Amino acid sequence: MILRYGDIGDDVALLQKRLTRAGFPVIETHIFDHATESAVMALQRARGLVIDGIVGPKxxxxxxxxxLPSHLKDSDLVKAAGTLGVSVACVRAVNEVESRGQGFLPDGRPKILFERHKFYKALADRKIDPAPLAVKYPNIVSSTAGGYLGGAAEYSRLALAERIHSDAAQESTSWGAFQVLGFNWKRLEYSSITDFVARMQQSEGDHLDAFVRFIAADTALLAALKGKKWAAFAKGYNGADYARNMYDTKLAQAYAKYAEREKAAA
Structure with missing residues (x-):
């Protein structure tokens, strides 16, 4: 469940009641108004979470x-902004739109998505013929994307792929809140794919660090972020279909919101 400014209904009223009980009093109106948003942000600040006024699982x-210690902290966003040389509002906007929200499954493992077409190529690059494996394991090895099961079931796909080639399997998996592909480990200056995966298992702060490294290693993406060229940034990060999901529009709107808050707090 995600609740944010503008929502109405019984879930909002329950949230308002819980905020009051937690020591962040707000009138029970059934409307997620500015007062409720302010109470949520006060709670997030007190708990060390990302201060975005949006109520999600964390x-x-x-x-x-x-x-929980594995959760992304607001200080992580501030640090990321400093590393990239951009405003914190830019990083907050990217986190809101591009992050998967929860970087970990309920069982404590990082969220993943196994990419069978990446595995096909990774095997071929290692001089392992993927064709017979594709016949035997079409959901694991294929020249086309797909076969996704989602959630914890992706670990079953990864486990089967690891039996074929562990490193290639992990490199063919997107990891964490920002779904950074393991294949990038060397370009992002991790010591090995094993090091990269170990970091992804630690915290959402490590997920953000991988994302920051990814942006810093791509001069076009970094320039787009610094220049607030949201269409260029969304295209570079999400691919050619970014407009269909309105990623650029969502980024622009989120940035405007956080920039206004920064201005008001100055």
Whole structure:
């Protein structure tokens, strides 16, 4: 469940009641208004979470005071902005739109997506003929994308691929909140794919660090972010179909929101 400014209904009223009980009083109106958003942001600030005013699983967990150490912290975003040389509002916007929200599954493993077409190529690059494997394991080895099961089931696909070639399998998997492909480990200056995967298993802060490295290693993406060229950034990060999902529009709107907050707080 995700709740944000403008939402209405019983879920909002329950949130308002829980905020009050947690020591962040707000009138129970059934409307996610500015007062509710301010209370949510105060809660997030107190719990050390990302301060975006949006109520997702992590904020709900934090309501009774159970913020987990693996969760992304607001200080992580500030650090990322400094590393990239951009405003914090830019990083907040990217985090809101491009992040998968939760970087970990309920069982504590990082979220992943196994890419069978990447595995096909990774095997071929290692002089392993993928064709017979594609016949035997079409959901694991294929020249085309697909076969996704989602959630924890992706680990079953990864486990089968690892039995064929562990490193190639992990390199063919997108990891964490920002779904950075393991294949990038060397370009992003990790010591090995094993090092990269170990970092992804640690925290959402490490997920953000991988994302920052990814942006810093791509001069066009970094220039687009610095220049707030949201269409160029979305195309570079999401691919040619970015407009269909309105990624550029969402980024522009999120940036405007966070830039306004920064201005008001100055």
């Amino acid at each position: 904020t709900l967990i934090a309501l009774p005071g159970l913020a």
